Amino acid sequence: MVTLKNPFILALDVSDESLAFDLATQVGERVGAIKLGPRLLMRGIAPRMAALLPNTPLFFDIKLFDIPNTVEASLEAAVEMGAKMVTVHGLGGRSMLQAARRVEQRHSDLLVIPVTILTSWTNQDLTANFQSWSIRQHVSVLLELVADLGFRAVVCSQEEMDLAHGFGLKTVIPGVRLTHANEAGATVNFHDQKRVGDLKQVLQRGGWAVVLGRAVVESPDPVQTVETILCEIAELQRRINGWGIE
Numbered sequence: 001m002v003t004l005k006n007p008f009i010l011a012l013d014v015s016d017e018s019l020a021f022d023l024a025t026q027v028g029e030r031v032g033a034i035k036l037g038p039r040l041l042m043r044g045i046a047p048r049m050a051a052l053l054p055n056t057p058l059f060f061d062i063k064l065f066d067i068p069n070t071v072e073a074s075l076e077a078a079v080e081m082g083a084k085m086v087t088v089h090g091l092g093g094r095s096m097l098q099a100a101r102r103v104e105q106r107h108s109d110l111l112v113i114p115v116t117i118l119t120s121w122t123n124q125d126l127t128a129n130f131q132s133w134s135i136r137q138h139v140s141v142l143l144e145l146v147a148d149l150g151f152r153a154v155v156c157s158q159e160e161m162d163l164a165h166g167f168g169l170k171t172v173i174p175g176v177r178l179t180h181a182n183e184a185g186a187t188v189n190f191h192d193q194k195r196v197g198d199l200k201q202v203l204q205r206g207g208w209a210v211v212l213g214r215a216v217v218e219s220p221d222p223v224q225t226v227e228t229i230l231c232e233i234a235e236l237q238r239r240i241n242g243w244g245i246e
């Protein structure tokens, strides 16, 4: 199992390598995990990042969706490059997910996390062939498959978190913002995210981990924003008696 020291996954969503390494140097060992997407992984930074952050799991958010053989080989390559957490698409189907699960079973310290339906989608974004069902129904079917195959965690929005917990799955929640900043009069930018949740509420409702990217990397002082998030989590942790991150 991958152990996170806290539930804050920082999405290092910047294209500039030196900016990525500056931020990782300053806060990388304090957050629960560092999430890297294709924009940085394609630049080949993973081994250097893994060497810089020996105590923080690297989360490769590559959302693989391909034939089973390709997915299996790609996941093995991700492991070689230092991935401890990696995403595949739940929509890739049973055979593809079985291939992904085989890789997870070969590596005891790897968490393969199927993504359900993107948090940037509403029901209106479902294409015509999907539209007779709501997002919630789609997610429910994907969760049943994912749980049946033995996965331990999924990516979903805070709106479907209850469903995932019902299947005994840990939840990784993107589309998270610090909405109390809004109450304080500041404008909270949801960017392209639609099924959005508040940091504290998501954790209070049992979210295993939260992903925050632009709320941090686009803030005027990213290091200070990380500190604020960590303080909020520590405060919550004192009130909720642990939420079992292991």
Ligand code: C5P
Binding pocket: 011, 013, 037, 061, 115, 116, 117, 118, 119, 120, 155, 156, 174, 175, 176, 191, 193, 211, 212, 213, 214, 215
């Ligand atoms: O900037 P923001 O906090 O919205 O970033 C969310 C991150 O989580 C992005 O890196 C995005 O690719 C990722 N993600 C997501 N929705 C999913 C899966 C991953 O937003 N369903």
